[in-house]
Amino acid sequence: MSAFLKASFAFIQVILYITGVFTADVNINYGGEKYVQQEITSPMAIVENGASDFVIVSPDNADETILTAVNELQTYIEKISGAKLKIVSESEATPETKAIIIGETALENGVAEIDRDSIFADGFMLFSDGNHLFISGANSRGTLYGVYTFLEEYLGVRWFTPELEVVPENKNIVIDSSINRVVEPSFSIRRNDTLGTNDAHRARTKMNVSFWSEATEYGGALTYVLWDVTLDKLVPDDLIKEHPNYFATTAEGTKTRDHVCLSNPEVLEVAVENARKAILECETGAKYIHIGQKDNTNYCKCDKCEELYEKYGSVSAPTILFTNAFADALDDEFPDFTFTFYAYNETDRPPTDLSLRCNSNVIPVLCGLHKACRSHPLTECGSKDGNETFENLFGSPEPTIHKDFENWTKIADRTYIYDYTINFINTAQFFSNFEYMQSTMKYMHDIGITGYVYNCGDGHIAAFNELRNYLLCKLQWDVNCDVEYHMIDFLKAYYGEEAAPYIKQIIDIQTAQTKVSAHAFDFDWHYQAGFYPMNVAVALDGLWEKALTADITEEQLFNVETANLSWEYFKANQFLDKYTILNPFRHKRIEELYDSMLEHGITKVSGFQEIPKKEDISFMQRPYNWG
Numbered sequence: 001m002s003a004f005l006k007a008s009f010a011f012i013q014v015i016l017y018i019t020g021v022f023t024a025d026v027n028i029n030y031g032g033e034k035y036v037q038q039e040i041t042s043p044m045a046i047v048e049n050g051a052s053d054f055v056i057v058s059p060d061n062a063d064e065t066i067l068t069a070v071n072e073l074q075t076y077i078e079k080i081s082g083a084k085l086k087i088v089s090e091s092e093a094t095p096e097t098k099a100i101i102i103g104e105t106a107l108e109n110g111v112a113e114i115d116r117d118s119i120f121a122d123g124f125m126l127f128s129d130g131n132h133l134f135i136s137g138a139n140s141r142g143t144l145y146g147v148y149t150f151l152e153e154y155l156g157v158r159w160f161t162p163e164l165e166v167v168p169e170n171k172n173i174v175i176d177s178s179i180n181r182v183v184e185p186s187f188s189i190r191r192n193d194t195l196g197t198n199d200a201h202r203a204r205t206k207m208n209v210s211f212w213s214e215a216t217e218y219g220g221a222l223t224y225v226l227w228d229v230t231l232d233k234l235v236p237d238d239l240i241k242e243h244p245n246y247f248a249t250t251a252e253g254t255k256t257r258d259h260v261c262l263s264n265p266e267v268l269e270v271a272v273e274n275a276r277k278a279i280l281e282c283e284t285g286a287k288y289i290h291i292g293q294k295d296n297t298n299y300c301k302c303d304k305c306e307e308l309y310e311k312y313g314s315v316s317a318p319t320i321l322f323t324n325a326f327a328d329a330l331d332d333e334f335p336d337f338t339f340t341f342y343a344y345n346e347t348d349r350p351p352t353d354l355s356l357r358c359n360s361n362v363i364p365v366l367c368g369l370h371k372a373c374r375s376h377p378l379t380e381c382g383s384k385d386g387n388e389t390f391e392n393l394f395g396s397p398e399p400t401i402h403k404d405f406e407n408w409t410k411i412a413d414r415t416y417i418y419d420y421t422i423n424f425i426n427t428a429q430f431f432s433n434f435e436y437m438q439s440t441m442k443y444m445h446d447i448g449i450t451g452y453v454y455n456c457g458d459g460h461i462a463a464f465n466e467l468r469n470y471l472l473c474k475l476q477w478d479v480n481c482d483v484e485y486h487m488i489d490f491l492k493a494y495y496g497e498e499a500a501p502y503i504k505q506i507i508d509i510q511t512a513q514t515k516v517s518a519h520a521f522d523f524d525w526h527y528q529a530g531f532y533p534m535n536v537a538v539a540l541d542g543l544w545e546k547a548l549t550a551d552i553t554e555e556q557l558f559n560v561e562t563a564n565l566s567w568e569y570f571k572a573n574q575f576l577d578k579y580t581i582l583n584p585f586r587h588k589r590i591e592e593l594y595d596s597m598l599e600h601g602i603t604k605v606s607g608f609q610e611i612p613k614k615e616d617i618s619f620m621q622r623p624y625n626w627g
Helices: 003-018 064-081 140-153 199-204 265-281 303-312 317-331 390-394 401-411 437-447 465-477 483-495 500-517 534-548 554-574 586-599
Strands: 043-047 055-058 086-089 099-102 124-128 132-137 173-176 180-183 189-192 209-211 247-249 255-260 288-291 338-343 362-366 416-419 451-454
Touching (some): 124 140, 189 209, 303 317, 451 465, 500 554
Parallel strands (some): 099 132, 338 362, 362 416
16 A cells, blocks of 8 residues: 555544544553552561661761762651661671661671672662661662662652652651662663753762763763764864865765765864863863764765765764774773764664674764654654655654664664654643653663663753653663653642642543644644544643642642643644634733743743744734744
8 A cells, every 4th residue: 555545544534533533542551560569578667756776887988979878868767757867887887786788888798698790780789687778789879879769669759850859757667677679770871851950860860971060979970071063073163164175065066064074084183183182171080972963964975975875875884984983093092981973864874784883982872763753652653754744744654763773783782862752843832752651762772772861851841841851760760660650650749639630631631632643753843742623622621620720739730830831832823712713812812821831931832942022922823933
């Protein structure tokens, strides 16, 4: 069957859903394994009636991270129970001391078998025997993560956002006396900076990438000498005046600063020298440096580059060869460095000749998910071709992205995903990716992806983005986590116990409706967030009204109001409800929407520019024109 006929059948199905002839199934499976509460079969009381005979033991040679772990544990136990456990050193304690023992100490000898060499980096062991609780990681950061996991999973502490912390109050802290768990992360590299993040929140959510902050107090973090678009720093644009051959050749034979000619050996020399200088001047102790092209597709079309494209079957070939040579040139002087490069836009596809491999210290950062449909499974639905064609909007593109990822893992020892799950054109609008976050990330893990870097939480106030960031942290640590459990946990705290069920129903409906009537891409127009029959739109209005009038705190109400603006924004763009073109006061309602967005901190409706001043807006236009 032709792509056009497939799209036609899909379009007919969409019409049936829009008109209400078909109804979308709102029983969404968000994925993961069912959450199991930690059981207590043999009680071990750490605090009773606000008092404790336990101490916290710190190693004699405790580093800065272990000291953070010890102090965080003491602080939160006191917040929960009122009991401030004494901190003692390893040499002050005896095997008979009732203690929570943090990190590697002699006290574990003959009591807890902790094989640190077999625990994956950042992983840890929790072990209790009735008188002791050992929390110890493969490294100091793993130990700190062990403390945070203990506080969260056993004592009920939550860090939902950098500002929203939930600490239960209980004069009694009782755990099981026979805990014996090794906990390890799904991805070795994890980054997810939500709005307002800091080193503490990053550690508490077990994210170990900050790009720029060393965060030594919280176990350190992966930092870069140069990150993101870097070729303009390694090969400065102004060199085009004297060395035009350093830069990309266009199809017309002219030179452009849009890209660098990576097949030119002189370019390698310039880049290596500038990289050496940047490394030596870097004061953060960073051990990573990145090769990143500018954000366009005007790649070099010189004869040499074209020859490499043809030979290896991909535009990415010169980038791989260049980064390998770049790493070789710097490896002797900086042997502990790692070199990453973007597989993005024209370079996102791996070579068809898989004999072209990345060096062991070279890591591709795969950006192909920005082309992927987020409302259908990655392995079943394909990528956006960049054109608003009938087939693209309503058909089922070939699922090629996941195969590309598989082939990248075949030619690199380590691979990182660079993800940005947000609709850049309409950040103020609901983005339907919750259902398949877990299955996508589990697929990545299962094919051997080793790192997951998410880059759209910071700086974007978008519909349910705080929830999205929280869930992504959970999934980056454990791809099998129970997404719905963590979702409901977040909704209750962030929106309030009484409003949470209504918000959950709203997310379910919007997720279901998008799935049956549209694709969800990172660059979608205002109408591509699902199509709603009148009865479903009315039902959503009713749910929002119930959430807005629920018995919740002022802060939670503000959060509900902010989320509700995503639905109002959608309706205003679609001429629905009070925004209908038949309403003579439509422009007034849109002006009220504008005012409310600013009052709730929403200064963008797209990821590219601030909302203009009121005097520069015609409120007869749809709100998506503001961006």
